[in-house]
Amino acid sequence: MNFENLIYSVEEGIATITLNRPKALNALNSALLTELSTLIDSIANDSSVQAAIITGAGEKAFVAGADISEMHGKSPLEARGFSQFGNAIFRKIEQLPQPVIAAVNGFALGGGCELAMACDIRVASTNAKFGQPEVNLGIVAGFGGTQRLPRLVGPGIAKELLMTGDMITADRAAQIGLVNHVVAPEELLGKAKEIAAKMLSKAPFAVQFSKKLVNEGFNMDLDRALAMESEVFGTLFGTEDRLEGMTAFLEKRSANFKAK
Numbered sequence: 001m002n003f004e005n006l007i008y009s010v011e012e013g014i015a016t017i018t019l020n021r022p023k024a025l026n027a028l029n030s031a032l033l034t035e036l037s038t039l040i041d042s043i044a045n046d047s048s049v050q051a052a053i054i055t056g057a058g059e060k061a062f063v064a065g066a067d068i069s070e071m072h073g074k075s076p077l078e079a080r081g082f083s084q085f086g087n088a089i090f091r092k093i094e095q096l097p098q099p100v101i102a103a104v105n106g107f108a109l110g111g112g113c114e115l116a117m118a119c120d121i122r123v124a125s126t127n128a129k130f131g132q133p134e135v136n137l138g139i140v141a142g143f144g145g146t147q148r149l150p151r152l153v154g155p156g157i158a159k160e161l162l163m164t165g166d167m168i169t170a171d172r173a174a175q176i177g178l179v180n181h182v183v184a185p186e187e188l189l190g191k192a193k194e195i196a197a198k199m200l201s202k203a204p205f206a207v208q209f210s211k212k213l214v215n216e217g218f219n220m221d222l223d224r225a226l227a228m229e230s231e232v233f234g235t236l237f238g239t240e241d242r243l244e245g246m247t248a249f250l251e252k253r254s255a256n257f258k259a260k
């Protein structure tokens with residue numbers, strides 16, 4: 001697939017999506033988001049892609065937010081539509097059956113922080129910076145930040161970030177649970193690939209359903225969520241991979257999973 005604003009490759013089942021507008025610090029404009037939407041749709045139906053990594057081109061930014069020059073002239077109606085457009089794409093990323101890892105290589109501001117939060121796991125380089133600076137522009141976060149940030153870090157810290165617009169370091173982001181790992185810039189993609197490869201070595205249905213249960217359970221009351229977990233737990237007992245996993249343990253050998 002050819003894109004103007006994305007670089008895409010797949011290696012050993014792991015797709016790498018590089019957002020590629022480095023001169024604008026990979027700011028999200030309509031053209032980039034449209035390409036990203038197309039690519040996510042294709043990944044959702046591509047069994048050769050078992051995990052995906054999203055990162056930014058250049059050394060400075062993951063994504064410095066939605067493109068302010070494009071947003072500048074929008075009417076309230078157009079802005080609402082743009083917010084809905086971005087939210088729909090980020091939701092598709094969140095709901096991909098495959099694991100998605102954000103490799104945050106620099107500024108992750110506004111829509112950039114929101115994109116990282118739509119991924120399952122965030123790995124950051126030591127030079128990454130996170131923030132929701134929308135209040136500096138007279139707007140609120142519009143690609144899910146007011147909802148995913150409190151779910152990840154709790155409402156108190158989320159409100160501080162959303163209401164001050166403060167930028168935080170990668171270490172602080174790790175401290176509050178916004179980021180899973182902080183590594184040197186040259187180790188960033190390697191670490192993301194290592195995590196993806198570890199997930200790929202596990203039973204595929206078990207990995208996929210772990211993601212789905214966490215995602216869906218968050219929006220349910222605990223009793224319904226626990227019932228859903230028991231349902232999936234039982235269903236997985238009917239898979240060949242469950243039998244293989246437990247048999248391999250008892251035979252003291254590595255399991256050979258087949259997604260069956």
Ligand code: CO8
Nearest residue numbers: 024025027064065066067068079082083109110111142143
């Ligand atoms: N949009 C468009 N262009 C940008 C953006 C952006 N978000 N961020 C940086 N750029 C451009 C700059 O304009 C500049 O371009 P040029 O070289 O042509 O002047 C280039 O990238 C480099 O940027 P700087 O010169 O500013 O680099 P600095 O190192 O001095 O600063 C910063 C880096 C701190 C990241 C700074 O660029 C900055 O503050 N950027 C804006 C950050 C921001 O406010 N992000 C939030 C945007 S709003 C948002 O994301 C809302 C999402 C939901 C939208 C809902 C739809 C309505």
